[in-house]
Every structure is written in C-alpha cells, then in structure tokens.
Amino acid sequence: MTKKQTSYPEYRTIxxxxxxxxxxxxxxxxxxxxxxxxxxMRNQVDKFTTKLAGTSSKKVKEMKDILSVFKKSFxxxxxxxxxxxxxxxxxxxxxxxxxxxxxxxxxxxIYKTDTSARKLYSVHDKHNRSLVKxxxxxxxxxxxxxxxxxxxxxxxxxxxDILEQHAEYKKIVFNYDTQKNKLDATSPEDSEYNYxxxxxxxxxxxxxxxxxxxxxxxxxxxxxxxxx
Numbered sequence: 001m002t003k004k005q006t007s008y009p010e011y012r013t014i015x016x017x018x019x020x021x022x023x024x025x026x027x028x029x030x031x032x033x034x035x036x037x038x039x040x041m042r043n044q045v046d047k048f049t050t051k052l053a054g055t056s057s058k059k060v061k062e063m064k065d066i067l068s069v070f071k072k073s074f075x076x077x078x079x080x081x082x083x084x085x086x087x088x089x090x091x092x093x094x095x096x097x098x099x100x101x102x103x104x105x106x107x108x109x110i111y112k113t114d115t116s117a118r119k120l121y122s123v124h125d126k127h128n129r130s131l132v133k134x135x136x137x138x139x140x141x142x143x144x145x146x147x148x149x150x151x152x153x154x155x156x157x158x159x160x161d162i163l164e165q166h167a168e169y170k171k172i173v174f175n176y177d178t179q180k181n182k183l184d185a186t187s188p189e190d191s192e193y194n195y196x197x198x199x200x201x202x203x204x205x206x207x208x209x210x211x212x213x214x215x216x217x218x219x220x221x222x223x224x225x226x227x228x
Contacts, residue, residue: 103149139218176203
C-alpha cells in the first residue's frame with residue numbers, strides 16, 4: 001500500500017465498508033471522488049472477496065456497483081487528491097450510527113422525554129458530554145456536529161446562526177402546539193373556532209418557512225455544490 005492510501009480507513013467488516021462506501025457515494029454523487037480513494041476501494045473489495053466464509057457475496061457485488069458509480073462520476077470531473085480535498089477528507093471521518101451520524105469526535109443522540117411526543121436530538125463530544133440538547137430537528141443536530149468538527153465553538157457565527165434558527169423554529173412549534181390544542185378543544189360552533197383555526201394555519205405556514213431555510217442549509221452540506 002502506498003503512503004497516500006494509509007490515510008484511508010481499513011474496514012474491519014464488509015458491513016462497515018459497505019455502509020461507509022454508500023455514505024461517501026451520497027456525499028459525492030455529482031462531484032466525483034479522488035483517484036487514490038478509488039484505488040483504495042478496489043483494494044477493499046478485493047480483500048473482502050477473498051476473505052473466509054461468512055462474507056456476503058451480495059455485499060461485495062453492491063460495493064463493486066458503487067465503485068462503478070464512482071468511476072463514472074470521476075471521469076466527469078477530475079478532483080484533487082483525497083488528502084488535499086477538505087470536503088472529501090471530512091467524509092472519511094463521517095460514519096452512520098443508529099441515531100444518525102458521527103463526524104470525528106462529535107455525534108448525535110436521539111431520545112424522548114415524558115413531556116414530549118416528539119423525537120429530540122442532542123449533540124455530544126468524544127467524552128459523551130452533552131453540548132446541546134432538546135433539538136427538534138435532526139438537520140440542526142447534524143449542522144452543529146459538522147460545525148464543532150470544523151473547530152467552531154459557541155459564540156462563533158456559524159454555530160450561533162444555527163442555534164438562532166433553531167430557537168425561532170422551537171418558539172413557533174410551541175405556539176403552534178398551544179393554539180392547536182385550543183382548536184382541538186373548541187367546537188366548530190364556538191365563536192372562537194375560526195380564530196384558533198386561522199392562528200394554527202398561520203403558524204404552520206411560518207413553521208414550514210423556517211424549516212425550509214434550515215433544510216436548505218443542511219442540504220448544502222450533504223450535497224455536492226456542483227452538478228454535472
């Protein structure tokens with residue numbers, strides 16, 4: 001193995017390799033991947049192809065299919081070496097978890113509380129310390145993990161912008177739930193029914209508008225910036 005390849009992960013199991021290949025394919029579907037990573041993938045496929053019994057031949061075939069997609073994308077656009085490409089290097093430190101994603105030393109947890117029917121998200125560091133909790137959106141949790149991995153901290157503009165958007169979303173959610181409960185408890189014959197109905201509709205529009213802004217920012221992080 002060459003020196004440049006040693007910076008790429010050596011997968012312990014075929015499932016680990018397969019899941020990470022799939023993730024990288026999603027992140028770099030349009031912009032292509034570095035040529036040295038293509039070579040690394042070939043080596044990984046070969047390794048699992050010749051492994052002892054227990055290796056899923058179906059998974060190996062799917063990994064080869066992913067490699068083929070990479071090759072076609074790479075032909076369209078020549079990119080830098082993997083170790084020199086910031087976005088691609090980030091992908092190597094990104095892994096899927098049961099709760100969502102881990103980037104480097106930061107990860108997302110999903111949980112529920114007795115007071116909320118919604119799923120909530122928290123962001124943790126390598127010591128499992130909760131940095132941010134009670135997040136209503138996975139997109140927000142992902143963007144915070146991404147920011148912390150890139151050495152931004154509380155008080156830095158990228159982090160504060162994300163938290164500010166989430167605070168606005170959370171406030172509207174609270175008002176929406178409050179008015180929706182009042183609407184549900186009001187008879188259609190009641191004189192206040194239309195008032196609550198209009199309030200709920202207006203808050204829902206506001207909620208969707210804020211969510212679109214958050215989701216747009218999230219999408220820019222996980223999708224290629226250029227499409228061919």
